[in-house]
Amino acid sequence: MHSTCTAAGDDSRRGPGPDGALRAADEGRQARLAGWVHRRRDHGQLIFLDVRDRHGFTQVVIDAADAPEAHAVAARCRPEFVITVEGDVARRLPGMENPRMATGEIELQARDLTILAEARTPPFYINEPDAPVDESVRLQYRYLDIRREPMLRRLLLRSKMVAEIRRVHEEHGFVEIETPILIKSTPEGARDFIVPSRMQPGTVYALPQSPQQLKQLLMVAGMDRYYQIARCFRDEDLRGDRQPEFTQLDLEMSFVAEGTVMDFVETMAIAVSRAVAPDRPLQDVPFPRFTYDEALERFVEEAKITAQLDHPNIPPVYALSTEKKKSTCFTMKVLEGSTLLDILFTPAAFWLFGGALSALGWVRRRQAAV
Numbered sequence: 001m002h003s004t005c006t007a008a009g010d011d012s013r014r015g016p017g018p019d020g021a022l023r024a025a026d027e028g029r030q031a032r033l034a035g036w037v038h039r040r041r042d043h044g045q046l047i048f049l050d051v052r053d054r055h056g057f058t059q060v061v062i063d064a065a066d067a068p069e070a071h072a073v074a075a076r077c078r079p080e081f082v083i084t085v086e087g088d089v090a091r092r093l094p095g096m097e098n099p100r101m102a103t104g105e106i107e108l109q110a111r112d113l114t115i116l117a118e119a120r121t122p123p124f125y126i127n128e129p130d131a132p133v134d135e136s137v138r139l140q141y142r143y144l145d146i147r148r149e150p151m152l153r154r155l156l157l158r159s160k161m162v163a164e165i166r167r168v169h170e171e172h173g174f175v176e177i178e179t180p181i182l183i184k185s186t187p188e189g190a191r192d193f194i195v196p197s198r199m200q201p202g203t204v205y206a207l208p209q210s211p212q213q214l215k216q217l218l219m220v221a222g223m224d225r226y227y228q229i230a231r232c233f234r235d236e237d238l239r240g241d242r243q244p245e246f247t248q249l250d251l252e253m254s255f256v257a258e259g260t261v262m263d264f265v266e267t268m269a270i271a272v273s274r275a276v277a278p279d280r281p282l283q284d285v286p287f288p289r290f291t292y293d294e295a296l297e298r299f300v301e302e303a304k305i306t307a308q309l310d311h312p313n314i315p316p317v318y319a320l321s322t323e324k325k326k327s328t329c330f331t332m333k334v335l336e337g338s339t340l341l342d343i344l345f346t347p348a349a350f351w352l353f354g355g356a357l358s359a360l361g362w363v364r365r366r367q368a369a370v
Contacts, residue, residue: 022058024105026089031108033058034084034116036147037077038127047074051085054152059092059107060085070113079127080119080147086112157276162229164275165249168268174225174251179214181231182206186213191235193244207233215252224254262289 022031038052049060064071070085077083087110098104122144124133129149138145145151166176185192185206192206208214211230218226230250236242253261266287273282290298 022089022103022106022108024091027091027106029089030086031089032084032086033060033108035082037079037081037083040074040077040079042075045071047071047077049074049077049083049085051083054156056102058103059098059101060087060110060113061107062110062113066109067111067113070110073113073115074110077113077115078119078121080122080144081115082117082119084114084116085110161272161276164272165227165229165268168271169227169251172225172264172267174227175223176228177218177223177226178228179208179211179218179230181208183208183214188212189234193233193235209234210248211250215250219252219254225252227251 033051035051035053038050038057039048040050041048045064047062049062050057051060062071062074067087085108087108089106090109091105092098092107123137123141124144125131126144126147133145146155169176182195182205185194185204188209190209192209194204194206197203197205208230210232211228215226215228228250230248231245232248233245234242235244238244253264269287270282270285273280
Protein backbone atom coordinates (compact mmCIF):
# COMPACT_ATOMS: atom_id res chain seq x y z
CA MET A 1 0.00 0.00 0.00
CA HIS A 2 1.04 3.61 -0.24
CA SER A 3 2.70 4.97 2.87
CA THR A 4 4.30 8.11 4.25
CA CYS A 5 6.56 8.17 7.29
CA THR A 6 7.36 11.21 9.41
CA ALA A 7 9.34 11.57 12.62
CA ALA A 8 7.39 11.87 15.84
CA GLY A 9 6.26 15.44 16.34
CA ASP A 10 6.44 16.29 12.63
CA ASP A 11 3.01 17.62 11.64
CA SER A 12 3.75 17.80 7.91
CA ARG A 13 1.20 16.00 5.72
CA ARG A 14 2.36 14.55 2.45
CA GLY A 15 0.66 12.22 0.02
CA PRO A 16 1.20 8.50 0.53
CA GLY A 17 4.19 6.92 -1.20
CA PRO A 18 5.10 3.37 -2.27
CA ASP A 19 4.89 0.58 0.25
CA GLY A 20 8.07 -1.12 1.35
CA ALA A 21 9.29 1.75 3.50
CA LEU A 22 7.81 0.41 6.74
CA ARG A 23 10.25 -1.87 8.52
CA ALA A 24 11.38 -2.54 12.06
CA ALA A 25 13.75 0.45 11.80
CA ASP A 26 10.69 2.71 11.47
CA GLU A 27 9.44 1.83 14.95
CA GLY A 28 8.10 4.93 16.69
CA ARG A 29 7.54 6.90 13.49
CA GLN A 30 4.21 8.24 12.32
CA ALA A 31 2.85 6.90 9.06
CA ARG A 32 -0.09 7.27 6.74
CA LEU A 33 -1.29 4.35 4.61
CA ALA A 34 -3.77 4.19 1.74
CA GLY A 35 -5.07 1.07 0.05
CA TRP A 36 -7.68 -1.68 -0.04
CA VAL A 37 -8.86 -3.79 2.89
CA HIS A 38 -7.55 -7.26 2.10
CA ARG A 39 -8.69 -9.00 5.26
CA ARG A 40 -10.49 -7.95 8.43
CA ARG A 41 -10.36 -9.67 11.81
CA ASP A 42 -12.64 -8.38 14.56
CA HIS A 43 -11.65 -9.36 18.13
CA GLY A 44 -13.97 -6.98 19.91
CA GLN A 45 -11.79 -4.28 21.40
CA LEU A 46 -9.12 -4.93 18.75
CA ILE A 47 -9.77 -4.92 15.01
CA PHE A 48 -7.02 -5.98 12.61
CA LEU A 49 -7.00 -4.87 8.97
CA ASP A 50 -4.56 -6.06 6.31
CA VAL A 51 -4.24 -3.10 3.96
CA ARG A 52 -3.13 -3.89 0.40
CA ASP A 53 -2.04 -2.27 -2.81
CA ARG A 54 0.28 -3.46 -5.60
CA HIS A 55 3.34 -3.00 -3.38
CA GLY A 56 2.26 -5.40 -0.65
CA PHE A 57 0.46 -5.60 2.70
CA THR A 58 0.67 -3.90 6.09
CA GLN A 59 -1.21 -4.95 9.21
CA VAL A 60 -3.19 -2.19 10.90
CA VAL A 61 -4.47 -2.62 14.46
CA ILE A 62 -7.25 -0.41 15.85
CA ASP A 63 -7.71 -0.40 19.63
CA ALA A 64 -11.07 0.85 20.90
CA ALA A 65 -9.39 2.15 24.07
CA ASP A 66 -6.85 4.29 22.22
CA ALA A 67 -8.86 5.36 19.15
CA PRO A 68 -12.61 4.86 19.67
CA GLU A 69 -13.62 6.86 16.57
CA ALA A 70 -11.22 4.95 14.31
CA HIS A 71 -12.48 1.70 15.88
CA ALA A 72 -16.07 2.60 15.01
CA VAL A 73 -15.06 3.24 11.38
CA ALA A 74 -13.03 0.01 11.26
CA ALA A 75 -16.09 -1.93 12.42
CA ARG A 76 -17.80 -0.84 9.18
CA CYS A 77 -14.91 -1.88 6.95
CA ARG A 78 -15.27 -4.91 4.72
CA PRO A 79 -12.97 -6.51 2.13
CA GLU A 80 -12.13 -4.23 -0.81
CA PHE A 81 -13.12 -1.02 0.98
CA VAL A 82 -10.64 1.74 0.08
CA ILE A 83 -9.28 3.46 3.19
CA THR A 84 -6.63 5.78 4.52
CA VAL A 85 -5.23 5.31 8.00
CA GLU A 86 -2.78 7.26 10.13
CA GLY A 87 -0.94 6.04 13.18
CA ASP A 88 2.34 4.99 14.76
CA VAL A 89 4.63 2.23 13.53
CA ALA A 90 5.24 -0.36 16.25
CA ARG A 91 6.92 -3.73 16.45
CA ARG A 92 4.61 -6.71 16.68
CA LEU A 93 4.52 -8.65 19.94
CA PRO A 94 7.10 -11.47 20.18
CA GLY A 95 5.85 -14.55 18.38
CA MET A 96 3.34 -12.56 16.33
CA GLU A 97 5.74 -11.69 13.50
CA ASN A 98 4.89 -12.87 9.98
CA PRO A 99 8.06 -13.82 8.05
CA ARG A 100 6.04 -14.25 4.83
CA MET A 101 5.38 -10.50 4.68
CA ALA A 102 8.03 -7.88 4.00
CA THR A 103 6.33 -5.77 6.68
CA GLY A 104 5.82 -8.76 8.95
CA GLU A 105 7.86 -7.37 11.87
CA ILE A 106 5.74 -4.27 12.34
CA GLU A 107 2.17 -3.07 12.49
CA LEU A 108 0.51 0.32 12.31
CA GLN A 109 -1.34 1.31 15.49
CA ALA A 110 -4.10 3.48 14.06
CA ARG A 111 -5.23 6.82 15.45
CA ASP A 112 -7.38 7.93 12.51
CA LEU A 113 -9.13 5.92 9.80
CA THR A 114 -11.17 7.17 6.85
CA ILE A 115 -13.23 5.18 4.36
CA LEU A 116 -12.67 6.62 0.88
CA ALA A 117 -14.90 4.18 -0.99
CA GLU A 118 -17.13 1.32 0.06
CA ALA A 119 -17.40 -1.89 -1.96
CA ARG A 120 -20.04 -4.49 -2.62
CA THR A 121 -19.25 -8.14 -2.06
CA PRO A 122 -17.00 -9.11 -5.02
CA PRO A 123 -18.21 -11.83 -7.41
CA PHE A 124 -15.12 -13.87 -6.55
CA TYR A 125 -12.54 -13.96 -3.78
CA ILE A 126 -9.71 -11.49 -4.34
CA ASN A 127 -7.85 -12.45 -1.16
CA GLU A 128 -7.71 -16.16 -2.13
CA PRO A 129 -5.47 -16.35 -5.22
CA ASP A 130 -5.88 -20.11 -5.64
CA ALA A 131 -9.68 -20.07 -5.62
CA PRO A 132 -11.09 -21.24 -8.97
CA VAL A 133 -12.79 -18.46 -10.94
CA ASP A 134 -14.62 -18.83 -14.25
CA GLU A 135 -12.71 -16.98 -16.96
CA SER A 136 -15.82 -15.24 -18.30
CA VAL A 137 -16.46 -13.80 -14.83
CA ARG A 138 -12.85 -12.68 -14.56
CA LEU A 139 -13.09 -10.87 -17.90
CA GLN A 140 -16.42 -9.27 -16.97
CA TYR A 141 -14.88 -7.87 -13.78
CA ARG A 142 -11.37 -7.30 -15.11
CA TYR A 143 -10.64 -4.45 -12.72
CA LEU A 144 -11.20 -6.87 -9.84
CA ASP A 145 -9.29 -9.69 -11.51
CA ILE A 146 -6.21 -7.47 -11.83
CA ARG A 147 -6.23 -6.98 -8.05
CA ARG A 148 -5.66 -10.72 -7.57
CA GLU A 149 -2.08 -11.71 -6.77
CA PRO A 150 -1.51 -13.98 -9.82
CA MET A 151 -2.61 -11.29 -12.28
CA LEU A 152 -0.71 -8.57 -10.46
CA ARG A 153 2.43 -10.70 -10.45
CA ARG A 154 2.19 -11.28 -14.21
CA LEU A 155 1.71 -7.59 -14.97
CA LEU A 156 4.67 -6.61 -12.80
CA LEU A 157 6.80 -9.35 -14.37
CA ARG A 158 5.95 -8.14 -17.86
CA SER A 159 6.77 -4.55 -16.89
CA LYS A 160 10.13 -5.64 -15.48
CA MET A 161 10.90 -7.66 -18.61
CA VAL A 162 10.08 -4.79 -20.98
CA ALA A 163 12.18 -2.38 -18.89
CA GLU A 164 15.17 -4.75 -19.08
CA ILE A 165 14.69 -5.23 -22.84
CA ARG A 166 14.80 -1.46 -23.28
CA ARG A 167 17.88 -1.11 -21.05
CA VAL A 168 19.89 -3.68 -23.00
CA HIS A 169 18.93 -2.21 -26.38
CA GLU A 170 19.80 1.33 -25.30
CA GLU A 171 23.18 0.15 -24.03
CA HIS A 172 23.92 -1.31 -27.47
CA GLY A 173 23.03 1.82 -29.39
CA PHE A 174 19.51 0.94 -30.50
CA VAL A 175 16.85 3.61 -31.01
CA GLU A 176 13.25 2.93 -30.01
CA ILE A 177 10.91 4.17 -32.74
CA GLU A 178 7.14 3.83 -32.81
CA THR A 179 5.71 2.94 -36.20
CA PRO A 180 2.15 3.80 -37.36
CA ILE A 181 -0.83 1.66 -36.45
CA LEU A 182 -3.10 2.84 -39.29
CA ILE A 183 -1.29 1.80 -42.47
CA LYS A 184 -1.92 0.54 -45.99
CA SER A 185 -2.71 -3.15 -46.33
CA THR A 186 0.31 -5.25 -47.32
CA PRO A 187 0.53 -8.98 -48.10
CA GLU A 188 1.37 -10.89 -44.92
CA GLY A 189 0.67 -14.28 -43.42
CA ALA A 190 -2.85 -13.62 -42.13
CA ARG A 191 -5.89 -11.48 -42.84
CA ASP A 192 -5.82 -7.78 -41.95
CA PHE A 193 -8.06 -6.01 -39.51
CA ILE A 194 -9.44 -3.06 -41.44
CA VAL A 195 -10.62 0.37 -40.28
CA PRO A 196 -12.93 2.35 -42.61
CA SER A 197 -11.81 5.89 -43.41
CA ARG A 198 -14.35 8.61 -42.62
CA MET A 199 -12.47 11.22 -44.64
CA GLN A 200 -12.21 9.05 -47.75
CA PRO A 201 -15.38 6.94 -48.04
CA GLY A 202 -14.87 3.56 -49.66
CA THR A 203 -11.25 3.24 -48.51
CA VAL A 204 -9.84 1.52 -45.44
CA TYR A 205 -6.78 1.44 -43.24
CA ALA A 206 -5.22 -1.85 -42.13
CA LEU A 207 -3.84 -2.57 -38.69
CA PRO A 208 -0.25 -3.86 -38.97
CA GLN A 209 0.39 -7.59 -38.67
CA SER A 210 4.01 -6.63 -37.94
CA PRO A 211 6.21 -3.57 -38.56
CA GLN A 212 8.17 -5.49 -41.23
CA GLN A 213 8.00 -2.99 -44.11
CA LEU A 214 8.14 0.01 -41.79
CA LYS A 215 11.38 -1.10 -40.16
CA GLN A 216 12.90 -1.74 -43.59
CA LEU A 217 12.02 1.85 -44.41
CA LEU A 218 13.88 2.94 -41.27
CA MET A 219 16.96 1.01 -42.38
CA VAL A 220 16.90 2.77 -45.75
CA ALA A 221 16.50 6.08 -43.88
CA GLY A 222 19.75 5.46 -41.97
CA MET A 223 18.41 4.32 -38.58
CA ASP A 224 20.86 1.46 -38.44
CA ARG A 225 19.74 0.02 -35.08
CA TYR A 226 16.02 0.09 -34.39
CA TYR A 227 13.80 -1.68 -31.89
CA GLN A 228 10.21 -1.45 -30.75
CA ILE A 229 7.83 -3.18 -28.34
CA ALA A 230 5.31 -3.43 -31.14
CA ARG A 231 1.58 -4.08 -31.13
CA CYS A 232 0.52 -6.47 -33.88
CA PHE A 233 -2.93 -7.40 -35.17
CA ARG A 234 -3.83 -10.52 -37.13
CA ASP A 235 -7.34 -11.59 -38.07
CA GLU A 236 -6.91 -15.32 -37.66
CA ASP A 237 -8.35 -18.20 -35.68
CA LEU A 238 -7.43 -18.38 -32.02
CA ARG A 239 -4.64 -20.75 -31.03
CA GLY A 240 -2.95 -21.67 -27.81
CA ASP A 241 -0.16 -19.15 -28.32
CA ARG A 242 -1.87 -16.53 -30.48
CA GLN A 243 -4.70 -14.05 -30.23
CA PRO A 244 -5.86 -11.31 -32.61
CA GLU A 245 -3.86 -8.64 -30.76
CA PHE A 246 -0.41 -9.30 -29.31
CA THR A 247 2.94 -7.67 -28.53
CA GLN A 248 6.30 -8.61 -29.99
CA LEU A 249 9.87 -7.39 -29.66
CA ASP A 250 10.80 -6.10 -33.10
CA LEU A 251 14.37 -5.14 -34.00
CA GLU A 252 16.49 -4.55 -37.08
CA MET A 253 20.18 -3.86 -37.72
CA SER A 254 22.12 -2.59 -40.73
CA PHE A 255 25.72 -3.17 -41.86
CA VAL A 256 26.19 -6.24 -39.68
CA ALA A 257 27.10 -9.87 -40.20
CA GLU A 258 25.06 -12.87 -39.14
CA GLY A 259 27.23 -13.40 -36.08
CA THR A 260 26.66 -9.83 -34.89
CA VAL A 261 22.91 -10.35 -34.84
CA MET A 262 23.22 -13.70 -33.06
CA ASP A 263 25.66 -12.28 -30.49
CA PHE A 264 23.39 -9.38 -29.60
CA VAL A 265 20.19 -11.43 -29.37
CA GLU A 266 22.01 -13.91 -27.12
CA THR A 267 23.36 -11.13 -24.90
CA MET A 268 19.92 -9.55 -24.67
CA ALA A 269 18.14 -12.84 -23.90
CA ILE A 270 20.65 -13.73 -21.16
CA ALA A 271 20.43 -10.29 -19.54
CA VAL A 272 16.62 -10.26 -19.58
CA SER A 273 16.43 -13.80 -18.19
CA ARG A 274 18.83 -13.03 -15.34
CA ALA A 275 16.99 -9.83 -14.42
CA VAL A 276 13.45 -11.19 -14.65
CA ALA A 277 13.90 -14.79 -13.45
CA PRO A 278 17.11 -14.99 -11.39
CA ASP A 279 15.79 -18.10 -9.64
CA ARG A 280 15.69 -19.98 -12.95
CA PRO A 281 19.23 -19.75 -14.36
CA LEU A 282 19.88 -20.70 -17.97
CA GLN A 283 21.54 -24.10 -18.27
CA ASP A 284 23.92 -23.28 -21.14
CA VAL A 285 25.66 -19.89 -21.26
CA PRO A 286 26.81 -18.99 -23.84
CA PHE A 287 24.15 -20.64 -25.97
CA PRO A 288 25.30 -23.73 -27.87
CA ARG A 289 25.40 -23.17 -31.63
CA PHE A 290 25.13 -25.81 -34.32
CA THR A 291 25.87 -25.74 -37.98
CA TYR A 292 23.19 -27.07 -40.31
CA ASP A 293 25.02 -30.36 -40.69
CA GLU A 294 25.51 -30.69 -36.91
CA ALA A 295 21.80 -30.08 -36.34
CA LEU A 296 20.87 -32.78 -38.84
CA GLU A 297 23.30 -35.21 -37.27
CA ARG A 298 22.18 -34.56 -33.71
CA PHE A 299 18.43 -34.29 -34.07
CA VAL A 300 17.62 -36.45 -37.11
CA GLU A 301 20.14 -39.18 -37.83
CA GLU A 302 21.10 -40.51 -34.41
CA ALA A 303 17.91 -41.60 -32.63
CA LYS A 304 14.38 -42.00 -33.95
CA ILE A 305 11.51 -42.91 -31.68
CA THR A 306 8.07 -43.80 -32.93
CA ALA A 307 5.01 -43.11 -30.79
CA GLN A 308 2.37 -45.63 -31.76
CA LEU A 309 -1.10 -44.24 -31.12
CA ASP A 310 -3.53 -46.97 -32.09
CA HIS A 311 -5.61 -47.36 -28.94
CA PRO A 312 -9.32 -46.51 -29.39
CA ASN A 313 -9.36 -44.43 -26.17
CA ILE A 314 -6.68 -41.98 -27.33
CA PRO A 315 -7.79 -38.42 -26.49
CA PRO A 316 -8.58 -36.29 -29.56
CA VAL A 317 -5.51 -34.12 -28.98
CA TYR A 318 -3.32 -37.12 -29.72
CA ALA A 319 -5.40 -38.64 -32.53
CA LEU A 320 -3.85 -38.58 -35.99
CA SER A 321 -5.52 -39.03 -39.37
CA THR A 322 -6.02 -42.47 -40.91
CA GLU A 323 -3.75 -41.40 -43.76
CA LYS A 324 -0.94 -41.33 -41.21
CA LYS A 325 -2.06 -44.71 -39.88
CA LYS A 326 -2.38 -43.28 -36.38
CA SER A 327 1.36 -43.19 -35.92
CA THR A 328 3.95 -40.53 -36.28
CA CYS A 329 7.69 -40.23 -35.93
CA PHE A 330 9.36 -37.70 -33.67
CA THR A 331 13.08 -37.34 -33.29
CA MET A 332 14.96 -37.04 -30.04
CA LYS A 333 18.60 -37.59 -29.21
CA VAL A 334 19.27 -40.09 -26.44
CA LEU A 335 22.29 -38.71 -24.61
CA GLU A 336 25.12 -41.00 -23.61
CA GLY A 337 24.44 -42.61 -20.26
CA SER A 338 20.65 -42.23 -20.62
CA THR A 339 18.06 -44.82 -21.47
CA LEU A 340 14.71 -44.53 -23.14
CA LEU A 341 13.02 -45.03 -19.77
CA ASP A 342 14.96 -42.07 -18.36
CA ILE A 343 13.44 -39.91 -21.07
CA LEU A 344 9.87 -41.16 -20.91
CA PHE A 345 9.38 -41.30 -17.16
CA THR A 346 10.65 -37.90 -16.03
CA PRO A 347 8.67 -34.68 -15.42
CA ALA A 348 10.22 -33.24 -18.60
CA ALA A 349 9.16 -36.15 -20.83
CA PHE A 350 8.04 -35.33 -24.35
CA TRP A 351 4.29 -34.71 -24.05
CA LEU A 352 3.36 -36.88 -27.03
CA PHE A 353 5.11 -39.94 -25.61
CA GLY A 354 3.51 -39.38 -22.22
CA GLY A 355 0.12 -39.02 -23.86
CA ALA A 356 0.53 -42.26 -25.75
CA LEU A 357 1.45 -44.17 -22.60
CA SER A 358 -1.33 -42.64 -20.49
CA ALA A 359 -3.82 -43.66 -23.20
CA LEU A 360 -2.63 -47.29 -22.90
CA GLY A 361 -0.66 -47.02 -26.13
CA TRP A 362 2.99 -47.87 -26.47
CA VAL A 363 6.29 -46.31 -27.43
CA ARG A 364 9.19 -48.05 -29.09
CA ARG A 365 12.69 -47.13 -30.15
CA ARG A 366 13.54 -47.56 -33.78
CA GLN A 367 17.15 -47.86 -34.91
CA ALA A 368 18.22 -45.42 -37.58
CA ALA A 369 18.68 -46.92 -41.01
CA VAL A 370 22.29 -47.64 -41.92
